[in-house]
Amino acid sequence: MLLLEHPHVFTLGRGADSSNILSGPAELESLSVEVHETGRGGDVTYHGPGQLVGYPIISLRPDRCDVHRYVRDIEEVLIRTVADFGIVGLRISGLTGVWVGNEKIGAIGVRIARWITSHGFALNVNTDLSYFRMIVPCGITGKGVTSLSRLLGRDIDLEEVGTAAAGHFGDVFQRSMMVSTGAPGEGQP
Numbered sequence: 001m002l003l004l005e006h007p008h009v010f011t012l013g014r015g016a017d018s019s020n021i022l023s024g025p026a027e028l029e030s031l032s033v034e035v036h037e038t039g040r041g042g043d044v045t046y047h048g049p050g051q052l053v054g055y056p057i058i059s060l061r062p063d064r065c066d067v068h069r070y071v072r073d074i075e076e077v078l079i080r081t082v083a084d085f086g087i088v089g090l091r092i093s094g095l096t097g098v099w100v101g102n103e104k105i106g107a108i109g110v111r112i113a114r115w116i117t118s119h120g121f122a123l124n125v126n127t128d129l130s131y132f133r134m135i136v137p138c139g140i141t142g143k144g145v146t147s148l149s150r151l152l153g154r155d156i157d158l159e160e161v162g163t164a165a166a167g168h169f170g171d172v173f174q175r176s177m178m179v180s181t182g183a184p185g186e187g188q189p
Helices: 025-030 067-083 129-136 148-152 158-173
Strands: 001-004 008-012 034-039 044-047 053-056 091-092 094-100 103-113 115-124
Touching: 001 094, 001 158, 044 053, 044 115, 044 129, 053 158, 067 091, 067 103, 067 115, 091 148
Parallel strands: 008 034
Antiparallel strands: 001 053, 008 044, 053 115, 091 094, 094 103, 103 115
16 A cells, blocks of 8 residues: 655546536646546545545455445545544445545545556545635535544644554555555665
């Protein structure tokens, strides 16, 4: 599983409605926000500094070949992660992701090909939530977004959140997790 931060970017899933990007090209350029189409499911979302983005790359064979189960398991990873910081994350029936009240704290957009996963999740940790006003997040109206730092009233160490997420991923998916930092080949197992 790769854990990282992205520069400011809006990504569009396979079925995304590009009109869910509310800002025009000039505003996006002035704020250095790139737009990229992706092969994941879901609509438009924001990635940026202060957000933990996770890309699990695992085989779901032989006993986890169920897309809905996989997405629910990713939600479980995020629910357990935010719980480590005293936040109660929930599922909302009919909506993907992790919610605190009526606000999304964790978004999920996956791709599964030959039962190998790619893409993944975005957990708002110290995320500048103002960028979400430039889109209709995940194509969902009437709901907001939040972050750990907003809920807790302080900045949260992103590495600490990443460590928690990796541990919970290992537990939920029954995988051994080894930590490597830096460029490939430079990390310590």
